[in-house]
Amino acid sequence: MQVPEGRRIRLGVMGGTFDPIHHGHLVAASEVASKFGLDEVVFVPTGEPWQKSSRRVSLAEHRYLMTVIATASNPRFTVSRVDIERPGPTYTIDTLRDLRAERPEADLYFITGADAMAQIVSWKDIDELWSLAHFVGVTRPGHELPDLARAEVSLLEVPAMSISSTDCRARVAAHEPVWYLVPDGVVQYIAKYGLYRNGTEMQSSRMDGVVQLAHVDSPLGSAGNAGSASAIG
Numbered sequence: 743m744q745v746p747e748g749r750r751i752r753l754g755v756m757g758g759t760f761d762p763i764h765h766g767h768l769v770a771a772s773e774v775a776s777k778f779g780l781d782e783v784v785f786v787p788t789g790e791p792w793q794k795s796s797r798r799v800s801l802a803e804h805r806y807l808m809t810v811i812a813t814a815s816n817p818r819f820t821v822s823r824v825d826i827e828r829p830g831p832t833y834t835i836d837t838l839r840d841l842r843a844e845r846p847e848a849d850l851y852f853i854t855g856a857d858a859m860a861q862i863v864s865w866k867d868i869d870e871l872w873s874l875a876h877f878v879g880v881t882r883p884g885h886e887l888p889d890l891a892r893a894e895v896s897l898l899e900v901p902a903m904s905i906s907s908t909d910c911r912a913r914v915a916a917h918e919p920v921w922y923l924v925p926d927g928v929v930q931y932i933a934k935y936g937l938y939r940n941g942t943e944m945q946s947s948r949m950d951g952v953v954q955l956a957h958v959d960s961p962l963g964s965a966g967n968a969g970s971a972s973a974i975g
Contacts, residue, residue, distance in 0.1 A: 745781055753848035754783035755875065757825065757837055759791050760805045761907055762932060763812045764924045768819075769902035770880045774853050775818060777898060778878065782818050783853070784841070785809050788832040789825045800937055802826045811927035835867060838874040850874060856881035856897055863892070914938040 745751050756771050763785075771783045787805045799805070806826055813819035824840045825832045838850060852875040854862070859879030865871065872894040879895065882903040910920050915938050921929055932938065 751782070751845070751848040752778065752780045752851060753841070753845055754778070754780040754851045754853055754878075755786060755838070755841060756783055756853045757786040757788065757832075757834060759799055759907070760785070760787050760809050761800050762805070762910055762924055762928055762937070763809050764905050764907060764910055764920075764928075765922070766900070766902040766905035768812060768816075768925070770853060770900045771819065772816070773900045774851065774878050774880065774898060778851055778876075778896075780818070780851060782820060784820045784822050785813055786822045786825050786837055786841075789828055790831045804931075804935060804937065808928045808931050811931060812925040814927075835871055835874075838871065842874055849876070851876050851878055853878050853880060855879065855903075856885070859895065859897070863895075911938040915940070 754771060754774055756767065758767065760767065767785075771785070774780065775783050787802065787809050789802055791799060803826075806821065806823065809821050813821055822841070824844070825837055828836060828840070834852070838852065841848075841850060854877065856879035859877060862868065862871070862877065871877075872892075877895045879897045880900045880903055881897070883899045883901055885899075905923055910923055913920050913923070914932060920932070924932075
């Protein structure tokens with residue numbers, strides 16, 4: 743990574759369930775990287791998403807591998823296992839603390855949905871979050887943007903954000919195509935492991951011969967209190 747001498751690395755952080763990752767996530771990361779001059783964007787699949795505790799999500803390893811496949815062609819995109827390998831529910835404040843410790847040379851830009859961004863300002867430990875990263879809320883054109891007049895927050899319209907993981911799962915369950923909504927390799931991965939085939943409520947998901955239950959996430963994950971979970975689904 744070539745960074746001008748004397749300038750700190752600008753590292754985008756896109757956390758989410760990625761169940762599955764789709765072109766909306768990739769376009770959002772690319773647009774934010776261009777707008778803010780980011781040197782790298784790290785995608786961070788959630789381990790155990792606390793705000794979806796009443797819903798079963800696909801195995802973390804499935805979601806991680808789909809994210810690796812989706813981002814492999816872009817040299818500025820990387821994938822981190824930091825949330826997957828941390829035990830317990832995933833909270834944004836822990837994600838940012840860990841990445842700050844791993845990458846002390848970088849300024850962090852946390853990318854999330856604008857709707858989630860509107861809730862972030864009410865979190866209990868918000869002052870620490872502001873100190874860890876600049877927050878970028880992305881939304882689809884024409885969607886009313888929340889009023890977030892803070893130096894630590896930026897808002898950006900991204901056309902492809904109209905794509906959602908929820909819709910992709912529903913299309914797979916209905917035997918409808920998801921080509922060009924998700925990357926080609928992810929289409930093939932979903933087919934190989936039979937993800938989302940038995941409806942949006944619950945389905946079997948295979949990983950190395952182990953059958954486990956998997957479920958859905960929201961298109962832009964919900965935000966919460968006291969630190970919050972990573973917020974793009």
